[in-house]
Every structure is written in structure tokens, then in C-alpha cells.
Amino acid sequence: MATWQAVNVQTGTTEVPKKNATNVTTEVWKVTLTTALANADTIVGPTLPMGCYLSNVRVDTGTLDSSTGLTFEAGYTGALGAFITGSTVGQGGGIQAANVAGTIGFKYAPGSPAVDTDLPILVTITHVATTPVQGTMVIEVAYTASP
DSSP: OOOOEEEETTTSSSOOOOOOOOOOOOEEEEEOOOOTTOTTTTEEEEETTTTTTEEEEEEEOSSBBBOOEEEEEEETTTTTEEEEEEGGGGOEEEEEEOOSTTTTOOOOTBBTOOOOOSSEEEEEEEESSBBBBBBBEEEEEESSOOO
């Protein structure tokens, strides 16, 4: 199991979340994944600031599997499939939006999960690619400070 780090598409670096957003803030990070991508690998994406409300999580991939094996989910530590579950878009490329009820309006607050820090959004490989292909994954997280 490996951890891959996505970076902000504008700056090319990891960044702290934007605090005290008054409108919807959209963070877009990307990572290049090699054919070494394996089951249970985790891609660390943008961070949801504590106390903010989630508007959406989307994952955009090129073809990461030229066959029919690769699946992934998106969530956070302790709830890896909290926002996206069972996605197969990496098999041929595409965009997967949140598909789990409760994503819109999810508020990360102390005790949910039980830590008092910001919440990194994670994409986790749940089934390895049958025929791996090097490609790019883009993770978009949109949130607001007010519901």
C-alpha cells in the first residue's frame, strides 16, 4: 500500500485550506499515477477546513486501467467511502461526482470524526487495475463556510 500526494493545479504544491471562506471555495488538485498503483493505495487530495460544509467531491481520471478491474472510493480516514463509492471511471477515463447520500452539506466538525483538525479528502483504490496504465487523477473539493 502506497500513499500518493496530489498538488494544487495552479501552484504545483500542497497547500493549507482556505479558511473563513465566504462563498464556495473549490480546490482542484492533481497527481500523475504510474502503473505501480495498487489495491489500498491512497491519493491525498485537497483539505476540507474544520467547520466548513461540503458542496461536492469530484474525481476526474484518464484511463488508468485498459481493462475492467480498477475501482476507487473517496472519503476521509475512518470513512474512506463517505463521498464516492464503487467508481469505475478509471477504467476508461471520466468524471465521478459524489454518489453517497449526505455528501452535500457534510460538515466536518470536532468529534466528526473525533479530531480537531482539518480533514484531508482521500481517494482509495478498492480494486487493482487489471491492465494498469499511467495516467492523471484530478480531485476537486468544493466547500463553503455557510450552509
